[in-house]
Amino acid sequence: MVPTPKSHSRPVKQRLIAKITTVLQHVPLVGHLSRQKFVAQFVIGLIKSRNVHFCEVAQHLNDAAKPTSNETRIQNFFRDVELDYLVLVQLLVSLLPATGKLRLCLDRTEWDFGQCQVNILLVTVGCGAWHVPLYWELLDNRSGNSNAAQRIAVLEACVALLGRERIGLVLGDREFVGHVWLK
Incomplete structure (x- = not known):
């Protein structure tokens, strides 16, 4: 044996x-x-x-x-x-494939945490079937949609972390309409 x-x-x-x-x-x-x-x-x-x-x-x-x-x-x-969330994000990004295009998914979520209402604009990054949180911002408004400036800010942060050439697709649901912020 x-x-x-x-x-x-x-x-x-x-x-x-x-x-x-x-x-x-x-x-x-x-x-x-x-x-x-x-x-x-x-x-x-x-x-x-x-x-x-x-x-x-x-x-x-x-x-x-x-x-x-x-x-x-x-x-x-x-x-x-x-x-240090920047270090955490860099670690998560290092687990993604080193080559090929990545998909960004934009979402906004809100829920009540006790008496506090939490409203977050979140971007995940991934390829294939798995995604990891990449960047998020707490929105000041008590409820409701994000605005173009907030969307631009989170996507600029993602481009700074990944590089424009790595991003193949940006997805979001119907609440993320508008040509200004997509440009």
Whole structure:
């Protein structure tokens, strides 16, 4: 019987955590090794849960801990750690194919968070079936559509991050009408 390398005997989840942690050691997103491992676990939890709600991600974070403990850990991380979102976006973009055209999707969403109404203009980037958030702006208005100046601002930020030559298509639903901002 041929002995299997140590990396093949470890569960897939542990190998993924180790790979993501290695990537994070070369990116100035979070400094401490324990936080890098947490981010790796959180990314895997996001993928497995297909959800962004902390209580759902907590179900997939650390199998050795109770989901309530995992949820508390997630909350503490986001309360205590200040993330550099530009570094995060650059990391996400580096995961996209290095060549070929990318698709930008523009969307506006709003919801109530307690007494506060949240209105966000969001751009995702991707190719094929998967997209990642690239850039977003909180809109000042309490509700309603974005204006041409706001759309121009978010798309200019995306062009600065990706380069005009990488963008093959910009999509948005019927609320994003207008020739001025598309030019």
